Amino acid sequence: xxxxxxxxxxxxxxxxxxxxxxxxxxxxxxxxxxxxxxxxxxxxxxxxxxxxxxxxxxxxxxxxxxxxxxxxxxxxxxxxxxxxxxxxxxxxxxxxxxxxxxxxxxxxxxxxxxxxxxxxxxxxxxxxxxxxxxxxxxxxxxxxxxxxxxxxxxxxxxxxxxxxxxxxxxxxxxxxxxxxxxxxxxxxxxxxxxxxxxxxxxxxxxxxxxxxxxxxxxxxxxxxxxxxxxxxxxxxxxxxxxxxxxxxxxxxxxxxxxxxxxxxxxxxxxxxxxxxxxxxxxxxxxxxxxxxxxxxxxxxxxxxxxxxxxxxxxxxxxxxxxxxxxxxxxxxxxxxxxxxxxxxxxxxxxxxxxxxxxxxxxxxxxxxxxxxxxxxxxxxxxxxxxxxxxxxxxxxxxxxxxxxxxxxx
Numbered sequence: 001x002x003x004x005x006x007x008x009x010x011x012x013x014x015x016x017x018x019x020x021x022x023x024x025x026x027x028x029x030x031x032x033x034x035x036x037x038x039x040x041x042x043x044x045x046x047x048x049x050x051x052x053x054x055x056x057x058x059x060x061x062x063x064x065x066x067x068x069x070x071x072x073x074x075x076x077x078x079x080x081x082x083x084x085x086x087x088x089x090x091x092x093x094x095x096x097x098x099x100x101x102x103x104x105x106x107x108x109x110x111x112x113x114x115x116x117x118x119x120x121x122x123x124x125x126x127x128x129x130x131x132x133x134x135x136x137x138x139x140x141x142x143x144x145x146x147x148x149x150x151x152x153x154x155x156x157x158x159x160x161x162x163x164x165x166x167x168x169x170x171x172x173x174x175x176x177x178x179x180x181x182x183x184x185x186x187x188x189x190x191x192x193x194x195x196x197x198x199x200x201x202x203x204x205x206x207x208x209x210x211x212x213x214x215x216x217x218x219x220x221x222x223x224x225x226x227x228x229x230x231x232x233x234x235x236x237x238x239x240x241x242x243x244x245x246x247x248x249x250x251x252x253x254x255x256x257x258x259x260x261x262x263x264x265x266x267x268x269x270x271x272x273x274x275x276x277x278x279x280x281x282x283x284x285x286x287x288x289x290x291x292x293x294x295x296x297x298x299x300x301x302x303x304x305x306x307x308x309x310x311x312x313x314x315x316x317x318x319x320x321x322x323x324x325x326x327x328x329x330x331x332x333x334x335x336x337x338x339x340x341x342x343x344x345x346x347x348x349x350x351x352x353x354x355x356x357x358x359x360x361x362x363x364x365x366x367x368x369x370x371x372x373x374x375x376x377x378x379x380x381x382x383x384x385x386x387x388x389x390x391x392x393x394x395x396x397x398x399x400x401x402x403x404x405x406x407x408x409x
Contacts, residue, residue, distance in 0.1 A: 007138055008145040013191050014133040020187025022149055024084065027180025029157025030164065031091055033263060034173030035112055037165060037256055038098065040245040042105050046375060050367020053242035055109045056116035057360030060353045063117050068124035068349025069209040072342065076125040076132070081188050083122030088181035090115045095174035120356060124349035131336055131344065132193055140277075140286070140333040147325045148274035154321075155267030162260035213346030222338060222403030225396055226290060226331055227350055232389035233294050233327070234358020236382035237301050237320075241266065242363035244317075246375050252310040265314045266321035273322035277329045286330045287401035291393050293327025298386040305379040328355070338404045 009015050039052040071079055094111050097103045134142040164173050217223045240247075241263075248258035277289065297320050304316030332351060339347045362382060369378040393400070 008134060008142040011134045011138065011142075013193060014142060014145075016187050016190050017129075017133055018145070018149055020184035020190075022153065023180045024184035025150055025153030026157045026160065027091075027177035029153045029263075030161040030173045030180075031094070031177035033158045033161035033260065034165065034170045034177075035094075035108065036242070036245045037161075037259060038103070038170045039105065039108060040249065041170075042103075042108070044249075046243065046246045046250075046367045046370035048105055048367075049243060049246055050239070050363040050365075050370075052105070052109050052112055053239075053367075054360035054364040055113040056119070057242075057356040057363070059113060059116040060120035060123070060356035060360075063120040064123065064349045064353040064356065065210045065213065065346070066206060067121035068213060068346040068352075069206045070121075071125040071128060071345035071349075072209065076129050076345070077188060077191065077193065079125040080122055080129065081185060083118050083125075084181050084185050084188070086118045087115060088178050088185075090118065091174050091178035091181070095171050095178060098171035098174060099169075116356075120352070123352040123356070124345040127332070127348040127352060128345040131341075136337060139336050140329070143333045143336065144274050144277045144325075144329045147277075147329050148271055151267045151270030151274060151321065151325060153267075154270060155264050158260045158263040158267070162256060165256060209346065213343055213350065216340075216343055217347055217350055220338075220403065222400050222406075223335060223347065225393060225400050226287075226334060226404070227354055229291065229294060229389055229393045230328075230331055230351065231354040231358050233297065233386055234354050235362040236386040236389070237294075237298055237362075238324070238355075238359040239362030239366050239382065240301055240304065240320075240379045242359060243366060243370070243375055243379065246370070247313070251308055251375055252313060254310050258310055261310070261314060262317050265318040266324075269318035269321035269323075270325040273325040274329065277326050286334050287397060287404060290327050290330035290334060291390065291397055291400075293323050293330060294386065294393070295390045297323035297327065298383045298390065301383040301386075302380060305376045305383065334404050 009018070035052065035056075036049065039049050043049070067079075090111060094103075094108075097107065097111075130142050130146060131139065160176075161173050164170075164176065217227060244262050245259050248254050248256070248262055252258050254261070300316050300320035300323055304313050304320065307313055307316070332348075335347060335351055336344070366375075366378040366382065
């Protein structure tokens with residue numbers, strides 16, 4: 001099962017990239033836990049919890065497609081370096097304002113939105129960068145290993161955040177994240193990549209480029225349905241992650257320790273799933289894995305939402321974390337290999353939009369509904385709606401699979 005990880009790390013540029021990326025990812029999860037807990041601590045409101053989470057994720061609706069069009073025109077490496085520097089500045093501002101006792105819910109929302117804008121703009125370049133770091137036949141392994149790294153950080157980051165918040169205060173979680181970006185920026189300047197043809201004299205506008213990407217996806221019989229299923233899953237199931245501080249405190253009565261445990265459990269399930277899916281060779285069977293992973297995640301979230309036992313909840317979120325990775329890695333691998341190279345960043349910007357804007361929309365809706373019905377009812381309803389989306393995609397799986405395989409040849 002670890003063969004896929006070894007295969008990805010056999011390429012030197014990938015090793016260099018991930019050696020810095022892991023520090024940044026851990027810092028990102030430390031900050032995410034800090035933002036979620038600070039939002040709950042200041043307001044004790046599910047609506048505010050959803051709104052502050054949405055502020056980070058929602059900008060991808062507008063900014064993501066623009067970032068994708070820009071990344072298909074200029075150096076992706078330069079774009080990633082610039083956005084990482086800006087994110088360090090935002091994290092530093094969060095830390096200093098919190099340390100000085102000047103943070104408010106509105107200020108936290110604004111700063112989280114600024115971070116979301118920067119991440120959304122740079123994400124298409126980061127996603128498409130994988131294709132420049134490894135050969136095409138190593139793409140599934142590299143995408144899966146990316147997910148493993150992300151979820152190792154999801155496991156390490158919350159544990160570190162829990163210790164920092166309990167011992168020193170939430171401000172230091174933000175300051176640690178600001179420092180963590182330096183390792184990744186250093187790694188980005190150490191990469192040795194072949195020159196990529198850059199279309200600096202494009203005759204079309206950015207708007208026309210963005211439209212071309214949307215039209216390309218909408219007319220593709222494989223990419224369109226896969227991205228639509230991803231969006232349904234992102235809106236209806238994925239938002240429970242943003243509501244975890246409320247579940248930990250109001251449903252399980254476990255406070256910040258329960259929040260950290262739930263977040264880490266997602267990471268454990270995701271790491272195991274990432275190792276499994278990364279160990280597979282080639283693209284055969286990935287369409288079935290992508291679609292049925294959505295079913296597994298919906299069922300896991302139903303288990304999580306139906307209980308008031310922390311131990312059962314931990315099992316549910318661990319299973320959902322594994323399903324999230326299985327489906328997400330399979331979908332991204334299929335998109336990477338089936339998309340025309342000159343449109344890759346634009347198509348991946350739509351993938352990123354689904355992955356970020358969907359949870360933002362769902363978190364806002366579920367957070368508002370939770371003020372009336374409690375946290376468990378909206379999350380349960382979302383999972384049931386996701387099951388309907390899975391049935392729709394499952395009935396079209398043969399057509400989707402044939403289209404994706406034909407495009408990748």
